[in-house]
Amino acid sequence: MQIFRCPACSSPVYFHNLACGCGQEVSFDPDAQTMVAGAPHCANRDEIACNWVAEQGGLCRSCAMTETVPDLRAEQNLPLWADSELAKRRMLAELARWGWFTPADPGARPVFRMLSEETLHGEADVIMGHANGIITINVTEASDAVLAHRQEQFDELYRTMLGHMRHEMAHFLFLRLAEDPAFLDDFRARFGDERADYTAALQQHYDAPKERGPEYITTYATAHPHEDWAETLAHLQHLVSMLDSGLASGLRLPDFPAEGYDAFLEADTEALITRAVHLSIAVNHVNRALDLPDLYPFVLTQPVREKMALAHRWLRRV
Structure with a gap:
């Protein structure tokens, strides 16, 4: 993710910020990929700290995709919904850099059902998943305690809300891409x-x-x-986002390209993956000095890299 600039004082502003330290209120414009001042705020700004620009109907592009919200009468659900929507906005903002769900993209949009296991009337069974364009997200997993328990329960130490978003969106993107018979031929040959x-x-x-x-x-x-497909595409997004965020923070290794490089414009998947892996190894070395987990604890074999290359080509739609 990029680091933005305040439109008033040019100080750094981060993706989740509602205002700069100078006091200027800001909103994120997903088409311009910048923070702007004076734009209409999303109607959910006060309730869940959504900092995106409002579009038709008063909601931003991301919030307009949410059809169902968790039972807000159960008070713990409001912060869990807010955290889950932040993960969704991050995912959508990065997909927009490849042209997905922008005004120039005429295709279908996903519908999100943001549900919680906790309701006013007791516990409910919520299963994450995608079906026919509807993505169901269990916001309960935005809780650090619940997430830590399920990471151990399912032996998925990389299980995160952002990971869920990227995985379930990958299923939706399959539907969009499968409208092209050439994609299905490629997909079946590899997956x-x-x-x-x-x-x-x-x-x-x-x-x-x-x-x-x-x-x-x-x-x-x-x-x-x-x-x-969903796991491969989610991990590709992890790697591109990690590289993009590292470069935005000024992290560079000797074999990295010059300043101004945009990971989302890179066409060479192998080069992209290799740079991301080199960055993760460097951060792993720092993390181990503090007895922290590795940043990206996966080995990318050649068959997996080939699957990522196919997914990357179709994600870029070139």
């Missing part, structure tokens, strides 16, 4: 036939997970071609 019984495949996965092996980025990716 397998997505027409295989999904329910049966997931049941088999939970009953007896396959060994991950060199073909897959995660164990969950082995369950079905749809999940392989």
Whole structure:
């Protein structure tokens, strides 16, 4: 993610900021990818600290995609919803740099159902997922305590709200891309036939997970071609965002390109991945000095890199 500049004093402003230290209120314009002053605020600004520019109807582009919000009568749900929406805005802002969901993009938009396991009337069962353009997000996992428990429970130490957003959005992007028969030909050649019984495949996965092996980025990716795609595309987004954020912060290694390089404009997937991995190794070295976890604890094999290259090409739609 970029670091922005205050339109009044040019001081650094970060993606989540509502105002600069100088007192200037700011809003994020997802098309210009800048912070602006004087634009109409999203109607959710006061409630969930949404700092995006309002569009038609008073909501910003991101909030307008949310069809259902959690039960706000259960008081813990408001901050969980706010944190979940922030992750969604970050994901959407970065996808916009590849042209997704901008005014120039005529395709369908996803619909989000932001639900919580906690309601005024007791606990509810909420399953994260995507179905026919509707993405269901369990905002309960925005809680640090719940997230830490489920990271251990499911042996997914990289399980995060932003990771969920990127994974479920990948399923939606598959629907959009599958409108082109050429994509399906490419997809099936690399990921397998997505027409295989999904329910049966997931049941088999939970009953007896396959060994991950060199073909897959995660164990969950082995369950079905749809999940392989979603995990691969999510990790590609992790890597591009990590590299983009590192460069924006001034972090550079000797083999990095000159200042002004834009990771979202890079067409060479192998170069992109390699730079991101080199950056992660450098940060890992710093983290270990403080006894902190590795930044990106995954090994990217050649088959996984080839899948990422296919996903990257179609994500860029060139």
